[in-house]
Amino acid sequence: MFDYFLNLPRYQKRIFSVLVDAMCVPLALWLSICIRLEKLYIPDNYLVLFSFAITLIITITVFIRLGLYRAVIRYLSNHALIAVVSGVSVSALIFSASSFLLKAPVPRSAPFIYWGLALLFVGGSRMLVRSYVHRAKRILKEKVVIYGAGISGIQLANALFQGEEFQPVAYVDDNKARQGNIFQGLRVYSPADLPRLIEKYGVNKLLLAIGSAPHSQRSLILRYLEPLPIQVQTIPNMADVISGRAKIEEIKDIEIEDLLGRDPINPNNKLLDNYIRNKVVMVTGAGGSIGSELCRQILNHQPKSLVLFELSEFNLYATHKELMTLVKECRLNVDIKPVMGSVQxxxxxEVIMKSFGVQTVYHAAAYKHVPLVEHNVVEGVRNNVFGTWYAAEAAIKANVETFVLISTDKAVRPTNVMGASKRMAELVLQGLAERQTDTRFCMVRFGNVLGSSGSVVPLFREQIKKGGPLTVTHPDIIRYFMTIPEAAQLVLQAGNMGQGGDVFVLDMGEQVKIADLARKMVHLMGLEVKDDKNPEGNIEIAYTGLRPGEKLYEELLIGDDPQGTDHPRIMKAREISLKWAEVEEILGRLDRACHVFDCDKVRAILEATPLGFTPNNELEDLVWKQDQCGMALPDNVLKIERVELGKTAAD
Structure with a gap:
């Protein structure tokens, strides 16, 4: 029956509320006199009835004017309760005034008693309905514990109480001053009480609401929560909530940055402004993970114009659209030029750089997926080595002031073609820096970035949602990790430090064991790893074996004597370089081998070059392997071999 009234149309509910109040007010008036006289009172004087009628009519009118019937009872707020108190107070005054003016035989204290009774009937009836609705909703909602009893936690609880999904049952906070207090009807417990709370309430989810706490603090909290049988999620950043980009009740999975516990360092704006502000800046590979983030951060430092150079039409379109939105929202005076093309x-x-008067180039265009480059050797070398060379030569001819190469930790003692090609690209720029001084060349080397295309973290998330298994190449494989925004920010700062031919290395923090990372992600999703020790677990971790060219660990330095810089997370490597004449001769041989698609020769040249390249697998180029299975090598390959042999003999 009660549910029937709850499902009535809105206007019918308002009529019903008016009828309820029309019964409650006369009842409260009559009971106030009964209580005062301490006996059953039967109105026998028309003046008393007339006073009752005036009070009722004016009271309903006042309630309407105060908007009491527009308030949705299930979402009754403090403002609605204030309206009830105000309306009842006016009603008591009307009762007192009307009985006095009509000289009705009403006890003087009756209006005061009436005020309390009317407040109980009018406000209490609404509170009862609200409590019933909330109780019914609580039964259907998922119980959660909120970690953090600060402003963020209280705001989150308010939002969840009104929502349809989650029902907060308690706060947990490591601040002892808050423990034992009650906010929003919820008690604040110590983190040590979590196991008991999980068992008592049957809670399966914990929501982190710790505001702008640094990643190091979040990492410590997650380390404590990981063994508990509970899924851990978090709320959006408060800055996003305040700006309207997100709502506080938008629950999301734990960010990997929180697991790493790496706090960002404030950027050195002087380093950032020198080669960006009021300059014409060009980013190659502008649609990629790093390239697009470089563009976003470059915009913040207000270049004169920003040239986006990208081979992929869709990536260029998406990045250009996003940046134009940022320019409009932030009211920036930056001219953005989307240009399609290949770095080869x-x-x-050269035409692009000269046409726009480019002054600074960030070269992020590269093929970076190790297995794919192993399967496409020539294209990988063409894009990574020759694409860098051509872009650098174009920069010299166009009088570009600064050229920054985005390199990789896989260039250090490489075991795959991708890493070797990036190290060769570094040698190319070092040779060009020695050949001329008009364009300043430098390189920035760092490891894996979180969230980039091919990153392991989104892959693990997707695999967990599908029920597993999580695919890890090797139980002992370890990697460096850094967030895309931090990597891009450090690249911009490092690029402004070099004098010419410098190789900068970013401090990536501690290496992370991928298998441990997978386990943490499973545990923080409230699940258990399925293995020999726990055959009843939820998610299995499957080891697939190292892929072609892959190493168990990565390095950032070739030598052991890095030099410090003005930035605590940027080091300058001390490494060998080649004279331009030597580099040019190697490039000539590589070009001829690539031209005839001699993958074996390409890899042999890379091995013979002082790159530290030591392949750990057979040649895996798909077309080359197919050719070797049933087709003879083209005659021009043999001619190249004879030319090379002739050169060697002449030397």
């Missing part, structure tokens, strides 16, 4: 076309690059 030197003339195209």
């Amino acid at each position: 076309r030197e003339h195209r690059l």
